Every structure is written in structure tokens, then in C-alpha cells.
Amino acid sequence: MQIILIRVLNMPIIILAVLMAALGFTLIFISWKSKGSSPDTTNVKSHARAYTFIGWVLLLTSVVLAIRQCGLEFGLMYASFWLALIPLLIAGLNVQRRRNVKVAVTNSQLTKLAPKHLLMNVIHFWIIVPALCLLSLLLSLGMTSLTNWQAVNKMTFIVLIFPLLWGLLAYWYLYSERRVVSTALIITATSVIGFSLFLSQ
Secondary structure, X not given: OHHHHHHHHHOOHHHHHHHHHHHHHHHHHHHHHHHHHOOOOHHHHHHHHHHHHHHHHHHHHHHHHHHHHXXXXXXXXXXXXXXXXXXXXXXXXXXXXXXXXXXXXXXXXXXXXXXXXXXXXXXXXXXXXXXXXXXXXXXXXXXXXXXXXXXXXXXXXXXXXXXXXXXXXXXXXXOOOOHHXXXXXXXXXXXXXXXXXXXXX
């Protein structure tokens, strides 16, 4: 055990970060698979939650190690690369080949989209794409305005953090149970941050 620990400590930090990220994604994937394939028991749920928690801790730790080793800009860039690549590799290794089953589609299976649902989908699109895009950009600008970095470093940070914030906000909105409240928060936050940045200029 001591030999393994010494080898891990002597390992380059960037390689250790990649291995931690891979292990974290693997644990999250195992917890997801166990929820879908195992019976709904308290024991299975507790193990799945533990795997999920440990997996996310490993992922966040890998990002911190990358930033510590390569600096903020390149650390976030490398971390974003393997955080996007490793799940694709895991999904590719677990693809199950299925037979192409042709299903005859009849007129009874075709459903028309109600005007109300169509309007709601259009509203969701405008909130997720333009509104959250603007909010993410303003948040990125606000974060860099609090630092004393050079213009190049600020631009690099905005390019890296902007899509991450946009994705997180979109995920939060889509899974929000009270979308009316979420919409009000988005509009309020966008107005306040935008007005604050305007006054700070």
C-alpha cells in the first residue's frame, strides 16, 4: 500500500488529474447504471449516492490539480478537454448493438402539437438560448471585472467559463420545477448585473 501511495505521489500532477477524472466519471456511470438495473432498495440508493458524491469530488479535484499545475487559463482548458472526452469514451465502450427494428407508423400514432405547447416551447427556446446566453456573458464579464488580470487573461477566462456557465444555467432551468420563478430570477439577474457593469464603466 505504501509503495502504491509513493508512486501516486511521484506521478506528474496532470496525469494524476486525468486518472482522477476518469475514475470520477466511472463511479458516476456505475451509480447511474445501478439505479436503472437494480431493484429500488435503500441499500442500492445509498451506494449510488456515495458513488456519485465520490465521483464528483474526484472530478472537481482533477480540475483543481490542473489549474494548480498549468495555471488558471490552461488548467481550465485542459480540464474542459478531458471532462468532455472521457464521458464519450465511457459511452463508446458501453454501447450495446441492437437490431434495427422497423416500426410501421400509422396515422393514429402521429400526434399534433397543440398551439399552447408550441408557444411554451418557443418561450423556453428564447429563455435558454438568448436570455441565458446573455446572462452567462454578463456573469463572465462580471467575474473578470473583479480581477486585476491583463486583457489577454481576461479574454481567455471569458472564452473558457462562458460556455460552462451557459450549460449549467440551461441545465438548471430545464430541470427547475418552478420555471416562472426561474424566469423571473433570470430576468432580474441579467438586469442587475448588466446595470452594474454599465455603471462601473
